[in-house]
Amino acid sequence: MEFKGYRRGNGKVGTRNYTGIISTVVCANEVAERISSQVLGTVPFLHQQGCCQTPLDINRVTNVLIGLGRNPNLASVLLVSLGCESVELGAVVKGISQTGKRVETVTIQEVGGSAKAVAEGVPLAQEMARDASRLERTVCAAGDLVLGLKCGSSDTTSGLFSNPALGIASDLLVKAGGTSILGETTEFIGAEHLLAARGKDKTVGEGIIELVRRMEDRAKAVGCDMRGGQPTGGNIKGGLTTIEEKSLGAIAKSGHSPIEAVYDYGVTPEQKGLVIMDSPGREPEILTGLAAAGCNLISFATGRGAPQGFPFVPVIKITGNRVTWDKLRDHMDINVSSIMEGTETLPSAGKRIFQEMMEVASGKLTKAEICGYTKSMDIYVVGPVI
Amino acid sequence: MKIDAILIHDKDNVAVALRDIHKDEEIVIGKEDGCFRMEVSEAIPFGHKFAVRYLGKDETVIKYGEVIGRTTVAIPLGAHAHIHNIESLRGRGDLKDN
Numbered sequence: 001m002e003f004k005g006y007r008r009g010n011g012k013v014g015t016r017n018y019t020g021i022i023s024t025v026v027c028a029n030e031v032a033e034r035i036s037s038q039v040l041g042t043v044p045f046l047h048q049q050g051c052c053q054t055p056l057d058i059n060r061v062t063n064v065l066i067g068l069g070r071n072p073n074l075a076s077v078l079l080v081s082l083g084c085e086s087v088e089l090g091a092v093v094k095g096i097s098q099t100g101k102r103v104e105t106v107t108i109q110e111v112g113g114s115a116k117a118v119a120e121g122v123p124l125a126q127e128m129a130r131d132a133s134r135l136e137r138t139v140c141a142a143g144d145l146v147l148g149l150k151c152g153s154s155d156t157t158s159g160l161f162s163n164p165a166l167g168i169a170s171d172l173l174v175k176a177g178g179t180s181i182l183g184e185t186t187e188f189i190g191a192e193h194l195l196a197a198r199g200k201d202k203t204v205g206e207g208i209i210e211l212v213r214r215m216e217d218r219a220k221a222v223g224c225d226m227r228g229g230q231p232t233g234g235n236i237k238g239g240l241t242t243i244e245e246k247s248l249g250a251i252a253k254s255g256h257s258p259i260e261a262v263y264d265y266g267v268t269p270e271q272k273g274l275v276i277m278d279s280p281g282r283e284p285e286i287l288t289g290l291a292a293a294g295c296n297l298i299s300f301a302t303g304r305g306a307p308q309g310f311p312f313v314p315v316i317k318i319t320g321n322r323v324t325w326d327k328l329r330d331h332m333d334i335n336v337s338s339i340m341e342g343t344e345t346l347p348s349a350g351k352r353i354f355q356e357m358m359e360v361a362s363g364k365l366t367k368a369e370i371c372g373y374t375k376s377m378d379i380y381v382v383g384p385v386i
Numbered sequence: 387m388k389i390d391a392i393l394i395h396d397k398d399n400v401a402v403a404l405r406d407i408h409k410d411e412e413i414v415i416g417k418e419d420g421c422f423r424m425e426v427s428e429a430i431p432f433g434h435k436f437a438v439r440y441l442g443k444d445e446t447v448i449k450y451g452e453v454i455g456r457t458t459v460a461i462p463l464g465a466h467a468h469i470h471n472i473e474s475l476r477g478r479g480d481l482k483d484n
Contacts, residue, residue, distance in 0.1 A: 155433050156402055156432075156433035156434070157433065159450070160392070160394070160402070189476045189477060190452070190453070190454070190474075190475075190476050191452070194452075216476060216477055219477045219479065220477060220478065220479035221479065222479050223479045223480065224479050224480050225473075225474070225477070225478050225479065225480045225481075226474075226477035226478075226479065227469065227473075227474055227477070230477065236468075236469055238433050239402070239403075239431070239432075239433030239434040239435065239468070241435065241447075241454065241455060241467070241468050241469055241472045241474075242454050242455040242472065242473070242474035242475075242476070243474055243476055243477055244452070244453060244454040244455060244474060244475065244476055245449055245450075245454035245455070248449070248450045248452050248454065249450075303433075340404060342388075
């Protein structure tokens with residue numbers, strides 16, 4: 001099982017080949033966006049964090065920015081800083097540079113405002129995008145894929161068809177020597193005992209239970225029933241009644257592989273196989289966390305039709321709901337409602353998803369990329385804005 | 387046989403409608419080792435659940451063979467089972483003892 005990807009200097013493989021224009025703080029988003037909009041081959045990463053937060057969160061934002069910059073789908077990186085933010089620009093540069101890729105910076109307060117920062121950044125970005133365009137795809141093993149698992153806008157069909165089918169595809173990738181990352185800790189609540197039992201040892205099992213306790217305590221601290229927030233209004237309309245029910249369907253997307261390790265948000269796994277990463281279920285935060293953890297591909301099962309994509313990691317949409325497939329054809333990549341209709345088996349649908357993953361990894365565009373629905377991004381923080 | 391609803395696990399006390407089901411309709415429910423017929427007592431929208439036996443108040447609701455919540459009122463056989471008669475046991479910041 002092979003695909004064609006971009007082999008980077010540090011051995012990691014990209015499924016896309018962009019120059020990333022990464023804002024280091026919420027206050028630099030405008031400049032990063034303007035630079036990217038003027039240079040073909042670049043993508044912006046914008047977010048709402050990076051200043052006036054607790055040191056715990058500043059440290060997390062710094063590490064996530066490093067992780068994003070290191071993602072092998074980026075050939076090079078231009079960091080856009082305001083100049084007075086809490087995130088330390090030098091640390092981000094250093095962390096990304098270790099991969100061997102080119103990293104440049106533009107600091108708005110130093111160059112004298114946004115117009116000058118754009119004027120300085122555009123030629124740099126042009127040069128980096130031109131260099132990146134010379135790189136060619138080469139044959140890589142399926143084991144070079146780091147898959148992010150996600151489900152969203154779930155309904156009853158998610159737990160019955162699209163998530164189990166994605167689970168089969170994830171198991172196939174794990175068997176082929178690849179990595180698969182399961183997040184969405186909120187959607188372990190009520191199903192965590194099943195995940196913990198799949199932990200490769202006691203420490204992993206306990207780690208899973210602890211992540212869930214932390215997430216549930218955060219939700220409970222607000223003092224209300226979380227229903228309506230999780231499960232969402234849309235989940236409820238789709239027939240899901242409680243978070244326990246949603247979770248039992250959500251974890252099906254991780255298949256049956258053993259769970260090798262548990263990681264904090266945005267941390268790159270050290271081993272192959274299926275691992276867990278702490279994150280909430282909301283799209284901008286988990287897609288960003290998966291990208292920061294090094295995912296070069298994301299597969300996203302949906303019931304009612306979630307359109308979200310990410311700037312530089314392709315997101316494949318899978319639905320098991322025929323109505324969603326018919327209505328949202330420009331957002332859905334794969335239809336597995338055939339399982340419910342009795343015209344396809346679950347294993348066959350899983351194999352079809354795996355084949356699509358290999359094709360998308362080799363350059364086939366996802367629907368989200370084609371329609372430009374690729375701005376679902378933000379960094380998950382745990383403390384208050386202060 | 388074409389099924390109208392599915393009982394995912396033998397232990398489950400709710401089944402899932404695979405199409406919009408009308409009030410008082412007799413339907414075929416598929417399960418692991420075959421299927422059975424029953425009449426629903428209310429309209430059940432596609433993807434929603436209904437009770438496959440009488441459920442008393444405060445009874446545990448089972449789907450996928452696992453606990454998904456607890457009834458807040460009794461749910462008659464064939465009735466729609468959703469947020470109006472089932473509560474979650476998790477993430478309940480509104481309950482002091484939780």
